[in-house]
Amino acid sequence: xxxxxxxxxxxxxxxxxxxxxxxxxxxxxxxxxxxxxxxxxxxxxxxxxxxxxxxxxxxxxxxxxxxxxxxxxxxxxxxxxxxxxxxxxxxxxxxxxxxxxxxxxxxxxxxxxxxxxxxxxxxxxxxxxxxxxxxxxxxxxxxxxxxxxxxxxxxxxxxxxxxxxxxxxxxxxxxxxxxxxxxxxxxxxxxxxxxxxxxxxxxxxxxxxxxxxxxxxxxxxxxxxxxxxxxxxxxxxxxxxxxxxxxxxxxxxxx
Amino acid sequence: xxxxxxxxxxxxxxxxxxxxxxxxxxxxxxxxxxxxxxxxxxxxxxxxxxxxxxxxxxxxxxxxxxxxxxxxxxxxxxxxxxxxxxxxxxxxxxxxxxxxxxxxxxxxxxxxxxxxxxxxxxxxxxxxxxxxxxxxxxxxxxxxxxxxxxxxxxxxxxxxxxxxxxxxxxxxxxxxxxxxxxxxxxxxxxxxxxxxxxxxxxxxxxxxxxxxxxxxxxxxxxxxxxxxxxxxxxxxxxxxxxxxxxxxxxxxxxxxxxxxxxxxxxxxxx
Numbered sequence: 001x002x003x004x005x006x007x008x009x010x011x012x013x014x015x016x017x018x019x020x021x022x023x024x025x026x027x028x029x030x031x032x033x034x035x036x037x038x039x040x041x042x043x044x045x046x047x048x049x050x051x052x053x054x055x056x057x058x059x060x061x062x063x064x065x066x067x068x069x070x071x072x073x074x075x076x077x078x079x080x081x082x083x084x085x086x087x088x089x090x091x092x093x094x095x096x097x098x099x100x101x102x103x104x105x106x107x108x109x110x111x112x113x114x115x116x117x118x119x120x121x122x123x124x125x126x127x128x129x130x131x132x133x134x135x136x137x138x139x140x141x142x143x144x145x146x147x148x149x150x151x152x153x154x155x156x157x158x159x160x161x162x163x164x165x166x167x168x169x170x171x172x173x174x175x176x177x178x179x180x181x182x183x184x185x186x187x188x189x190x191x192x193x194x195x196x197x198x199x200x201x202x203x204x205x206x207x208x209x210x211x212x213x214x215x216x217x218x219x220x221x222x223x224x225x226x227x228x229x230x231x232x233x234x235x236x237x238x239x240x241x242x243x244x245x246x247x248x249x250x251x252x253x254x255x
Numbered sequence: 256x257x258x259x260x261x262x263x264x265x266x267x268x269x270x271x272x273x274x275x276x277x278x279x280x281x282x283x284x285x286x287x288x289x290x291x292x293x294x295x296x297x298x299x300x301x302x303x304x305x306x307x308x309x310x311x312x313x314x315x316x317x318x319x320x321x322x323x324x325x326x327x328x329x330x331x332x333x334x335x336x337x338x339x340x341x342x343x344x345x346x347x348x349x350x351x352x353x354x355x356x357x358x359x360x361x362x363x364x365x366x367x368x369x370x371x372x373x374x375x376x377x378x379x380x381x382x383x384x385x386x387x388x389x390x391x392x393x394x395x396x397x398x399x400x401x402x403x404x405x406x407x408x409x410x411x412x413x414x415x416x417x418x419x420x421x422x423x424x425x426x427x428x429x430x431x432x433x434x435x436x437x438x439x440x441x442x443x444x445x446x447x448x449x450x451x452x453x454x455x456x457x458x459x460x461x462x463x464x465x466x467x468x469x470x471x472x473x474x475x476x477x478x479x480x481x482x483x484x485x486x487x488x489x490x491x492x493x494x495x496x497x498x499x500x501x502x503x504x505x506x507x508x509x510x511x512x513x514x515x516x517x518x519x520x521x522x523x524x525x
Contacts, residue, residue, distance in 0.1 A: 054431055056431065074431050080427075080428070080431040082424050082427075086422070086428050088443070090446050090447070091523075099432070100432040103433065103442065104432065104433060131523045133523070151432065
């Protein structure tokens with residue numbers, strides 16, 4: 001079933017000095033439960049696309065459909081995660097996690113119970129009264145994920161959520177987040193510039209051109225090994241082939 | 256994990272002890288300086304090396320203090336000045352923050368008013384003293400308004416610029432939750448600006464004292480500023496010096512109170 005559909009999306013940014021075309025004629029369909037990565041040269045308009053899907057930016061042309069309904073403003077079906085965790089330093093982990101519920105006036109027993117369950121399941125229960133400052137980068141990112149999941153979105157938009165972490169933590173957190181997301185059965189669109197990360201996480205990798213972003217190729221990722229996890233698939237024989245294909249497609253030169 | 260009692264090594268105990276000892280030494284030196292200063296002042300004045308008519312001396316100040324206390328005027332003067340300062344300080348901070356919120360809410364207005372704020376900020380507010388006295392009369396109201404004027408513009412400018420420095424992504428995060436503008440203000444903009452607001456408070460404490468004392472110089476018939484200017488006019492340096500010392504203590508206490516707010520509201524930082 002098609003969960004999300006981007007139809008002919010174009011975005012133009014205007015400044016006094018002129019206009020910049022960030023995205024041009026972008027078409028994409030995402031199946032329910034799919035994990036999609038967008039890779040492309042930096043500054044190509046990947047994040048802009050996420051902002052359009054989230055309903056934060058109005059496209060100059062085209063429409064976004066979720067479950068066949070047009071999106072014009074931020075929707076409850078979508079959760080957004082940023083490069084930084086953006087936990088509020090003045091709130092405890094628990095207070096941070098209930099933020100979305102608090103804003104939408106949904107602090108009822110049922111939702112809080114679910115949260116408590118998630119905190120427990122994902123190992124943050126004993127840290128719930130800590131301040132973000134007291135947690136490691138990986139735990140903070142996990143807390144940010146639970147904050148997003150608290151509103152029970154169907155689709156997660158991840159804007160380079162691992163980039164701010166150091167390499168080792170990043171591998172561990174990727175594994176961690178992947179398991180949580182698969183567990184909760186979410187549909188994901190993630191933006192990254194890390195080719196390995198994209199291959200290790202996605203069902204499909206969407207390769208974008210330089211600005212204005214257009215789809216160059218969509219690569220289906222299949223591994224011969226069973227019960228894939230982001231760490232395990234890095235050892236799969238197909239991994240380096242996918243890497244080479246994407247690397248060539250991206251056509252990156254040092255200028 | 257954090258609250259567990261721990262058994263420390265010998266080295267750590269010595270480390271803690273050294274830090275405590277250093278703190279005590281600093282406090283001891285600070286108090287000693289004060290005592291020596293006053294003792295020297297008293298002795299030099301008694302030996303007529305310095306002229307007590309020009310610089311007064313601690314024993315005369317104490318005598319004057321007792322006299323003021325006995326005729327019931329001491330607390331009246333202190334109270335009047337503190338009252339004016341606290342009211343001016345609170346009004347300056349509250350009104351300034353409210354105006355900053357309005358400017359954040361309505362960007363058009365903030366851009367229109369920007370040059371006016373710059374001019375008002377650069378203007379020495381004391382220059383408006385005579386106009387204020389002309390409008391509201393000779394009295395406490397005029398003094399409070401002068402104190403308010405001095406801290407208001409600084410508050411507006413610093414708090415508003417604090418609001419504008421709030422992380423755009425944090426605001427975006429709230430928008431993805433479907434937050435209204437008021438919720439963005441309540442959940443992100445105000446709480447993340449609390450450090451800015453508290454540092455504005457600290458500056459305002461000092462500015463309010465300036466406003467009140469200058470205001471009292473201009474119009475008052477009571478208050479510490481009045482005692483200072485009156486003492487100068489009648490060549491009563493005991494009165495002037497004593498008032499300045501009381502003023503210092505009051506200003507310090509008020510600053511300490513504001514600083515304690517910092518610990519209360521920024522507890523999450525430690």
